[in-house]
Amino acid sequence: MKVRKAVIPVAGLGTRFLPATKSIPKELLTIVDRPTIQYIVEEVVASGIDQVIFVTSEGKSAIENHFDYNFHLDAVLKEKKKVVLGEELNNISNLIDIVSVRQKKPLGLGHAIWTARHVVGNEPFMVCLGDDLVLSKIPCAKQMLDLFDEVGESIVAIQRVPQSETFQYGIVEGEKDAHDRTFKVSRMVEKPAPGTTDSDMAIIGRYILMPEIFSILDTTTPGHGGEIQLTDALLALTKKRAMYAYEFEGTRFDAGDKMGYLKAIIAYGLRHPGLGKQLLEHLKEIVAGQ
Ligand code: G1P
Numbered sequence: 001m002k003v004r005k006a007v008i009p010v011a012g013l014g015t016r017f018l019p020a021t022k023s024i025p026k027e028l029l030t031i032v033d034r035p036t037i038q039y040i041v042e043e044v045v046a047s048g049i050d051q052v053i054f055v056t057s058e059g060k061s062a063i064e065n066h067f068d069y070n071f072h073l074d075a076v077l078k079e080k081k082k083v084v085l086g087e088e089l090n091n092i093s094n095l096i097d098i099v100s101v102r103q104k105k106p107l108g109l110g111h112a113i114w115t116a117r118h119v120v121g122n123e124p125f126m127v128c129l130g131d132d133l134v135l136s137k138i139p140c141a142k143q144m145l146d147l148f149d150e151v152g153e154s155i156v157a158i159q160r161v162p163q164s165e166t167f168q169y170g171i172v173e174g175e176k177d178a179h180d181r182t183f184k185v186s187r188m189v190e191k192p193a194p195g196t197t198d199s200d201m202a203i204i205g206r207y208i209l210m211p212e213i214f215s216i217l218d219t220t221t222p223g224h225g226g227e228i229q230l231t232d233a234l235l236a237l238t239k240k241r242a243m244y245a246y247e248f249e250g251t252r253f254d255a256g257d258k259m260g261y262l263k264a265i266i267a268y269g270l271r272h273p274g275l276g277k278q279l280l281e282h283l284k285e286i287v288a289g290q
Helices: 036-046 061-066 071-079 083-093 109-115 140-151 163-168 212-218 230-238 258-271 276-288
Strands: 005-009 051-056 097-102 125-128 132-135 154-160 170-176 182-190 201-209 243-247 251-254
Touching: 005 036, 005 109, 036 061, 036 125, 036 132, 036 140, 051 061, 051 109, 071 083, 109 212, 109 230, 125 140, 132 201, 132 258, 140 154, 140 201, 140 243, 154 170, 154 182, 154 230, 163 201, 170 230, 182 230, 201 230, 201 243, 212 230, 230 243, 251 258, 258 276
Parallel strands: 005 051, 005 125, 051 097, 154 243
Antiparallel strands: 125 201, 132 251, 154 201, 170 182, 170 201, 182 243
16 A cells, blocks of 8 residues: 655654744754755655645644745745746745644654544554654655565664663664565664663654554553653554564754754755855864864
């Protein structure tokens, strides 16, 4: 069955970026010339997804506006004969069909995904977390969708992390599978206490999920941090159906963390066709002057 929909939770408060996020959603913080959320939406579009479902909350309407047509701005740009810029803005509003649902209470990632159940319906779907940006030749979502075509079961994207960092992630345990870079999941735990798992396979914010996850989330009780955790529901899903962990090809940036965000700006800046060379020269000058 084709995966047509991507759920992107954008309801979080962004407290790690205060005061920048006092009145601006963290998803709209800029990496070079576009907000972080646009990179995620462009990734799913490039991967063949047809519809994005934002799980939003109060104060996040600027995200929907970003992907909407802005009649006033378009008229002004036309009047000023700024054709290229006008076209670029219209392309954003034509990127993909977007639907929003509201998460009324901040009860956790599992609850945010559950909030989208009626819009997703009874079909497999993607989940992309807005903090995780992946630079890769083939979009991370596309790599996973290609694997899904072969295995037809839930997939979580993983990367290896040092043992000292496992407590910051959902951690997966499993055995190598016959497919390239793929593991059959046997156990998973959200933000494990140090020493409680030997695995270094950390979930990053890309998932393909079977719709059974919703009935599991109906009854998932609060877990780590008192929140309804997606990882807990995923573990329950592994008891009913197979689940795979996929070590994607590419570099992931945690744009929800200050250092990760700075690294992303540099990495995307260096790849920018109009700015990359100059930025590299500038960085070299800074380093030479240290
Ligand atoms: C969430 C998930 C966690 C995953 C992480 C990836 O945690 O709950 O399993 O490893 O995203 O970014 P968060 O970073 O929102 O606390």
